[in-house]
Amino acid sequence: xxxxxxxxxxxxxxxxxxxxSLFAQDQIVLKKGDTMNVYVLKEAKYxxxxxxxxxxxxxxxxxxVLSPSEVSYxxxxxxxxxxxxxxxxxxxxxxxxxxxxxxxxxxxxxxxxDNQVEYYVEQNKIVRFVSPLHLQKFVDExxxxxxxxxxKYGEVSSKNYQxxxxxxxxxxxxxxKDANIAYVSYYRVAKSKKKNAKKDEFHxxxxxxxxxxxxxFRSFGTGANNGLYGSAEFNFQPSFLGGVFAEIRYGSNFxxxxxxxxxxRNAKSTDNILEFSYSGINIPLVFEFSFLRSKNKGFYxxxxxxxxxxxxxxxxxxxxxxxGTQLLKPLSISPATFGFLxxxxxxIDIKNKSIKVEFRFTQDYSEANNVTFxxxxxxISNAMFLLSYPIL
Numbered sequence: 001x002x003x004x005x006x007x008x009x010x011x012x013x014x015x016x017x018x019x020x021s022l023f024a025q026d027q028i029v030l031k032k033g034d035t036m037n038v039y040v041l042k043e044a045k046y047x048x049x050x051x052x053x054x055x056x057x058x059x060x061x062x063x064x065v066l067s068p069s070e071v072s073y074x075x076x077x078x079x080x081x082x083x084x085x086x087x088x089x090x091x092x093x094x095x096x097x098x099x100x101x102x103x104x105x106x107x108x109x110x111x112x113x114d115n116q117v118e119y120y121v122e123q124n125k126i127v128r129f130v131s132p133l134h135l136q137k138f139v140d141e142x143x144x145x146x147x148x149x150x151x152k153y154g155e156v157s158s159k160n161y162q163x164x165x166x167x168x169x170x171x172x173x174x175x176x177k178d179a180n181i182a183y184v185s186y187y188r189v190a191k192s193k194k195k196n197a198k199k200d201e202f203h204x205x206x207x208x209x210x211x212x213x214x215x216x217f218r219s220f221g222t223g224a225n226n227g228l229y230g231s232a233e234f235n236f237q238p239s240f241l242g243g244v245f246a247e248i249r250y251g252s253n254f255x256x257x258x259x260x261x262x263x264x265r266n267a268k269s270t271d272n273i274l275e276f277s278y279s280g281i282n283i284p285l286v287f288e289f290s291f292l293r294s295k296n297k298g299f300y301x302x303x304x305x306x307x308x309x310x311x312x313x314x315x316x317x318x319x320x321x322x323x324g325t326q327l328l329k330p331l332s333i334s335p336a337t338f339g340f341l342x343x344x345x346x347x348i349d350i351k352n353k354s355i356k357v358e359f360r361f362t363q364d365y366s367e368a369n370n371v372t373f374x375x376x377x378x379x380i381s382n383a384m385f386l387l388s389y390p391i392l
Contacts, residue, residue: 027074031072041063048095048113051065071095082094100174104177105123106170135157136156148172153169200250204246204390207243211382215379234274239263239265242262256285258284262279273320283309287305299347306341307340308338309364333366334367337366340362341362355387358386360384360385361382
């Protein structure tokens with residue numbers, strides 16, 4: 001009676017397992033030939049190259065672990081086989097997923113417990129690990145073994161240790177060895193950037209300069225201000241500048257620069273009747289094009305242009321009119337001037353810094369009151385040599 005009960009219980013357990021197996025999604029084939037329909041835990045910490053973890057069903061509380069030496073292959077979404085492989089340290093049996101099946105070389109993929117991907121190749125019935133650290137050596141080995149296009153796999157790094165690159169390389173090699181095996185392109189080479197091309201950059205620095213400027217006090221009245229004193233030409237006088245700049249450099253050839261500098265300049269008319277000084281904050285906006293920068297020759301020239309403005313901090317004048325001149329109103333000058341600029345020069349690389357030497361011409365305009373008649377235009381032409389030094 002007891003013996004019959006044991007047989008009945010055992011039969012019932014087998015029946016229950018068979019029922020659960022009908023609803024299981026994965027399959028394991030053991031080395032001894034048994035096949036099990038189970039639920040494989042697919043997270044890498046449970047199922048990886050060194051172990052296989054499964055349950056009788058997804059709802060089961062208990063899980064079971066098998067080693068690669070116990071399994072022929074298993075299917076859990078993808079098919080995995082247990083193969084003896086040569087790693088960097090030893091030879092061991094591992095669970096490997098077959099990626100490339102046809103040709104002289106087969107490609108396999110494996111997962112570590114921390115979900116890192118590894119690639120293995122099988123050639124002449126020997127399975128070996130391809131290290132990401134020695135990927136270039138492996139590429140050279142395959143491209144030297146058969147003459148196919150090497151430009152696609154030229155200089156590689158650990159960044160190329162990915163499935164599309166490995167599949168493409170193996171497929172190209174297998175097709176080269178046997179034309180009956182089709183080459184399938186899995187990997188597309190990224191468009192190469194120009195050699196030594198520069199990325200967008202931001203620079204901040206200081207600049208200083210000196211030069212010569214000339215004022216012209218021009219009347220728009222007819223008849224030279226009706227004979228009254230109102231137009232004046234001025235001698236060239238020195239001007240000085242010092243301040244800071246900020247530059248956004250786009251690629252190798254174009255920059256946008258804004259500056260803020262203290263600018264001092266004075267003026268004296270050719271007849272020594274009018275003399276004044278004018279200083280302020282100079283704020284130009286510059287658009288610049290440089291050349292030959294990508295060739296890293298140590299220096300590279302540039303051209304620029306832009307808009308210029310000067311906001312006055314102080315202004316003073318002395319007026320010594322000739323005898324008999326009628327003064328109708330005091331001289332006053334607009335507190336801001338606006339105009340344009342253009343320049344050229346070169347960058348010179350010194351100790352990882354690009355020193356900038358520039359010749360710049362500016363011409364500004366301002367409203368002014370003629371002391372003897374009315375409104376005039378004040379034109380200021382300025383030519384300076386500037387030196388810029390980047391801090392950042």
